[in-house]
Amino acid sequence: MNERLRERAGPELLERLVHLDRRRPPPPTAPPSPPPGDGADFDVAIAGGGLSLLLAPALASLGLRVAVVERGRAGDVHREWNASGPELCPLHESGLFTADEVDALVVNRYREGVCRWHGGGAHPVRGVLDHAVDAGRLLAQVRVLAEKRGVTVLDRASVRGETAGRDAVALDVDGRVLTARVMVDARGATSPYATADLVCPTVGGVVAGLDVDPRVGDILATTEGVEEGRQHLWEAFPGRPGETTVYLFFYARAGDVPPGALVALYDRFFARLPAYARGEARLLRPTFGHIPGWSRLGPAPRAPSPRILLFGDAAARHSPLTFCGFGAMLRTFAPAARAIAAALDGRRYRAPDLFPEEPIHRFTGALARLIARPGPRPDALNGLLDAAFAALGSMGNDAYAALLQDRMRPEEFVEFLRRTAARRPSVYREAAGRLGPLALARWGGRVARSLR
Template identity: 60%
Template sequence: MRAGEGGAEARELAEARERVREAGGDALLARLTHLDGARRAPAPRPGPALRAPDRGARADYDVVIAGGGLSLLLAPLLASAGLRVAVLDRARIGAAHREWNAGTAELEALSASGLLAKDEVERLVVARYVEGICRWHGGGTYPVRGALDHAIDAAGLLAAARARAEALGVALLDEHALVGHAEGPDAVALAVAEAAPGAVEAAEAAEAAPGAVGARPRALSARLLVDARGAASPYATADLVCPTVGGVLTGLAEGDGPRRIRPDVGEILATTEDVEEGRQHVWEAFPGRPGETTVYLFYYARTGDVGPGALLSLYARFFRLLPRYKEGDARLARPTFGLIPGWTRLTAAPRAPGRRVRLVGDAAARHSPLTFCGFGASVRELATTAADLARAAEDPGAPRAARDAPVHSGTGALAALMARPAGGARAGEMNALLDTAFAVLHAMGNDAYAGLLRDEMQPAEFIKFLRETAARRPEVYREVVSALPLRAIGRWGAGLARELLRGR
């Protein structure tokens, strides 16, 4: 590093931190800081202060959900089934720190689940798009219809879910964090600490060493613990991670052209440069209410390659390079961010530590490993997931009804390719591959193109997509072999073959 570069980087990080604080407040900045430091902490271990419940012990709740983001939607459904439910979160439960886009299937699932009436769902739609586009640096622009074409009022959705949960008697523990648990044969004991500055760390120390100085955590018990803490969960062991930052922006220039926003067009994926800093950065832009656009910047990475501070560093890049992506006098109205775990299906899936613990949402990483559409996957399976959890509270050995989308056996390897892009003289190869792949998708027709983005493409069609991409770009064979170990390539082929046979 040359003299002065370290100081310039420090200033850029400090400026990014301050811009997030100004737009989102101290509480949201604290959430960002927590996520940025929550990289592979050791799994909580019950100390002598937390004793596993004896056989036959009566639990305080049937289900306790740790994490009050999108998983909050499950609470009213579980309570409606007659279960005693509690939700806890380090921040205020139901506070949105992401924005969501959806398609018709997700909107229908929200009402079909019984969570909201159709007219309530309709009021949550703040924008609809004629089409979405994917655009690659140095390549073409490929429109698609019927995928991620509705912008959802995330704060309104979570507020409605919170109100419904409260009305059904769900206990909401705002600003409380799970710091330990101990599973017994019929219930699991939970150590829960107030999430005031330093309180969680003190409570964790007290659980690990009962003689430690600090407030003791509160004790609860449940028949089932649902871990919905996302990347902050110690069991979120997926092999990919997608650092994502951005927010709701105002002041972007509207009009035609790649550097302007059209209110009726969503930009699903776009790149403005080749591989830089060892990563292929990707932009998204989804218009919402008039004058507002949610813009994200993200990249794919192997989990072990993302360390503390990744989100703040990405925010610094976001603010520095936003003018390269869009024109206008951009102002950050609300920060949105996340560390989204992704699972390639080439390694073991994230696993809960016991029979009375279930992983959901980002912690389980069962969403698309390519598009990371966690909202769509969660909402489509909302009723099924709630039913699975209700059965697990009664019988933790009950099989799950929800099944992984068949196409995920193929798209995970593509995400792994993007997590290991070639640099140097080959820095442009990733965009060239993406451009070829999306040209093939577009040529296959809108049903196939939208089907891939919605996780609905069938294995036979996906194999056709791979073959036609390789026919147009034979270099893909070299790119696959250089990015993936032979064992992973074998698992990729075996997974596709297995899903192909199931579909026949």
């Protein structure tokens, strides 16, 4: 398998994958507790300079002294992101960018997206993930803004451990100690506190040479049934002319992903890509990783101190169904910056609430758990998803888009369940079999309470 992958992806990518797959973070260090008082070096230290870098200029513009510690280079991004037009608005509403600058970050807009299921139908939707964003340019500009606003950016610097005291947190940065009144843990899936119960291993990247319609995005698509206990899904978003971002992924419970999963998934990506999309595919920029998700059916990821604030993937407060961390980050970064500033301004510090919970997430986590354990019958899950998306489509574009954009109301969700059950009466039995009685009872209770 590795030979085929080496040939298609190149030795360097294979090496990076094997490294990521095998990587076990070293045990954290524990720097001395910072002394009480207000002598911290910074107000906020952000550990990790990936997408959460958005927080840095927002905090600095509120007058806070901010440091970003990134083990690579802060703002270097190896991903591509899509969002709908309204989801991009916080970028200019927050004052970080002008509306024209945001417009210039969009490399493609498409007419509609589609969810389609093997053996079932195609279910189009408009206004969802239909703007492809130049992720590299976005974060490069965020970094420039951060530096202009006085943020201290430490590149190639790893947070090796941290100790929270009463008034501050001490961070061990490659053996040097840096202190901050709060630490924002934005280390993504590798944070020691990233204990979310679901994970979405994802591989793929920007591909040239595919024969796809640049005006249509594949939001979710399956081309086969359950194999080896997993339902693999594809996603393809046309980007710059001649380029398409293509991902292959599966949903899993966090403990169910063995070492080597990303290498195996990439091998599958290359082997099955010709059956998914026509053309002479050439991988231009590989992107891969694990996206955490929290089902809301168990405990949330938690930091050990109110002075350590989980953010982004470490907190996994985005949709457990779509794993759209980008859209969630756009909604969150500006209010989170204000909440942190308010908490540090008060006479008595209290951990700020960075994530007002979207009501829909209390319901959709069960669906994600169901996809994570799809059961032994190869096409049962495709049948269920097809019935669910046909039901969603029958509720109209707004309801369909609302589910994928985390803004569906509880009453709408119940109507969606009712319509799905009408199309597929076995749905409750199937859910009971896969979720287990406890999770099903917890979930059912929530749905019932939401209607009171």
